[in-house]
Amino acid sequence: MSDTSIDLIKKIISYDTMSRNSNLELIHFIRDYLRDLGVESLLVHDDTGTKANLYATLGPADRPGILLSGHTDVVPIDGQEWHTDPFNVVEKDAKLYGRGTCDMKSFVAICLAYAPKFLERGLKTPIHFAFSHDEEVGCVGVRTLIAKLANEIQPKPMMCIVGEPTLMQVIIGHKGKMSYQCHVRGLEAHSSLAPQGVNAVEYAAELIAYLKGMARRIQKEGPFDDLYDINHTTVHTGTVQGGTALNIVPKDCSFEFEFRCIAGHDGRELYEEVVRHARGVLEPEMKAIDPSTGFTFEELSAIEGLDIDPGEEVVTLAKTLAGRNDHAKVAFGTEAGLFQQDAGIPTVVCGPGGIDQAHKPNEFVALEQIDKCHVFFDKLMDHVCK
Secondary structure, three states, rough: OHHHHHHHHHHHOOOOOOOOOOOHHHHHHHHHHHHHHHOOEEEEEEOOOOOOEEEEEEEOOOOOEEEEEEOEEOOOOOOOOOOOOOOOOOOEEEEEOOOOOOOOOOHHHHHHHHHHHHHHOOOOOEEEEEEEOOOOOOOOOHHHHHHHHHOOOOOOEEEEEOOOOOOOOOOEEOEEEEEEEEEEEEEOOHHHHHOOEEOOOHHHHHHHHHHHHHHHHHHHHOOOOOOOOOOOEEEEEEEEEEEEOOOOEEEEEEEEEEEOOOOOOOOOHHHHHOOOOOOHHHHHHHHOOOOOOEEEEEEEEEEEEEEEOOOOOHHHHHHHHHOOOOOEOOOOOOOHHHHHHHOOOOOOEEOOOOHHHHOOOOOOEHHHHHHHHHHHHHOOOOOOOH
16 A cells, blocks of 8 residues: 555545535645646636646657546535545545545546656656546536647547546446436416416426336336446436425426436437427426416536447556456446547546445545555556656
């Protein structure tokens, strides 16, 4: 176990980079850490100037290298019952507890811990770092950096490894995610005169029930891909808000829903099916009472799925580094699909920790996983260094 890695995990966790907050303190720490090693960083800020992505190259800048990618933001701790301070790492029972230890600051810390080792040995193939913001709110932050990788940064990396928690298994595919908000506008009335109103909550519930029916249909009929941990597209409603009082027919209701699609299953077609049902079946009943009622939809996010040929060089290399012959696909989304599709960089996902620990209170990464990630980086160093 590397004390440097543990120290850096503790340091990086100490920065409260919940997605609603700025990540600049952490980004500036990483920039200064790398600068002390003689490595300059490119910062790509968001429109507010309060958040930034960081891109840096270790080794020769005149040839394509291997990109190691991670996000710096973490999900909120609000309403969660933590037994320890989420931003102060506690080591107990061979585990490191803290927000982001699993998802995914430990990988970022290990990247930084190995930076001086890479430089000391000398790199024949460069290592690139890409550390992003706002991954947890729809992979929105990294897009400005990816645009630069696609159009400005030359030579761009030849491959990418995203260090999301996979228990160090090599992931060659993940589902795409499309999320939407639906607003239902009804007509208020006294609840004793309910038939004269248009109940926005009830019509929202009918469309939510239709979404649930879609989910059951897909779970039964497919399409299927058994390489995914959940082998079919999923449909999910996550939030509902509506109504003001029990004795008022509610005028407004909003809910959020998502599709997580396996490769080859078009989420936009599923969305259009939902809209057709709302417009063709539910709205006529509503508008017969009041023409101003109905449904409106807004796209919240669209995260590209990942689907890479297992014969690609990055897959073969990642398996060698991880000491595995197998590969898999996962249901959760990452920035990997964006690197692959928008930047044209072949990408896999492989990192320490298990996704079942992410986003939970008392999040942890096992020290065994840190050790396995060190073995991965030791082999990577042998591969890229002189």
